[in-house]
Amino acid sequence: MKGPEDDAGLAGKVAIVSGGGAAGDGIGNGRAAAILLARAGTRVLVADLDLKLAERTVDMIKAEGGHAAAHAGDMTKEAECKQLVDAAVDRWGRLDFLDNNIGIGSRGSVVDEKPDxxxxxxxxxxxxxxxxxxHAIPAMIKTAKGGSIVNISSISALRPRGLTTYTTSKAAVIGLTQAMAVDHGRDHIRVNCICPGPMYTPMVNRGNGMSEAARAARAKASVLKIEGTGWDIGHGVRFLLSNHARYITGHVLVIDGGVTLQGPERDSAT
Structure with a gap:
């Protein structure tokens, strides 16, 4: 006998995936989430500062028969955030999910970091x-009578290893997640957070690329002794957005292969 948990509730829904591009054919956290949601029947608006990167994700989705569109925008500007939400609703008539992936790194201490x-x-x-x-929450309430949001943080927020500004920002993401979960539970909106560990993604491998020795060291930091990828985060996003997580909100899901079980790793965590 089937219960409500047997239906993932993703087919026919609409998702925005911010930071959904990635270099080349690489699989970053956002691109993986977009592809996996599309495979489950979700219509995905892939947003990125670089339109070409978003378009490549859309091409990969469409090659598998999924439904997606690309959108370029600077999400540090409120007007462009509103335009993104409006674009999803205008195209598909509703908004159910938001996957917040945008992020940059920083390595300075509080003494070294410039205020700007x-x-x-x-x-x-x-x-x-x-x-x-x-802007997404009112659209979810109006068009779908609820929804689900996933924010991407980092294990650096849980096991600080320096990197003061980056760590502070990722800790703030957890606080933002949990406060929104409380504020909008009455609106039937769930808000959860994922803290990735040392995932191998195009962002990590940018520039001259990461050496095999460095990758091996990152894998060794995991109790599983394997390397994480964007797909691992994408599967976590899809689960938290789905009906399978219908009773989960304000949760911090650590996806790190057990790195945080062994204490901070200055050179391997994200």
């Missing part, structure tokens, strides 16, 4: 989620 850089990291890593949620 601190403000920039907080703006990109936290304010974009605030602004997108600010």
């Amino acid at each position: 850089e601190y403000r920039r990291v907080m703006q990109v890593n936290v304010e974009t989620m605030f602004l997108l949620s600010k």
Whole structure:
């Protein structure tokens, strides 16, 4: 006998995936989530600062028979966040899900970090989620009578290893997630957070690329002794957005292969 948990509730729904592009054919957290949602029948609006990166994700989805569209925008600007939400509703008539992936890194200590850089990291890593949620939540309530949001944080927020500005921003994402979960539970909107560990993604491998020795060291930091990828985060996003997680909100899901069980790893965590 089937219960409500047997239906993932993703088919026919509409999702925005911010930061849904990735370099080349690489699989970042956002691209993986977009592809996996589309495979489950969700219509996905893939947003990225670089339209070409978003379009590549859309091409990959359409090659599998999924439904998606690309959107370019700077999500540090409120007007462009509103335009993104409006674009999803205008195209498909509703909005059910928001996956907030946008983020940048920073390595300075509180002494070394320049105030302008601190403000920039907080703006990109936290304010974009605030602004997108600010416009997505009313659209979810109006068009779908509820919805679900996933914000991407980091295990650095749970096991600080320096990187003061980055760590502060990712800790703020957890606070934002849990506060929104309380504020909007009455609106039938769930808000959860994922803290990735040392995932191998195009963002991590940018520039000259990560050496095999560095990748091996990152894998060794896991109790499973394997390397995480964007797909691992994408599966977590799809689960938290689905009906399978219908009674989960304000939760911080750690996807790190057990890295945080062994204490901080300065060179391997994200």
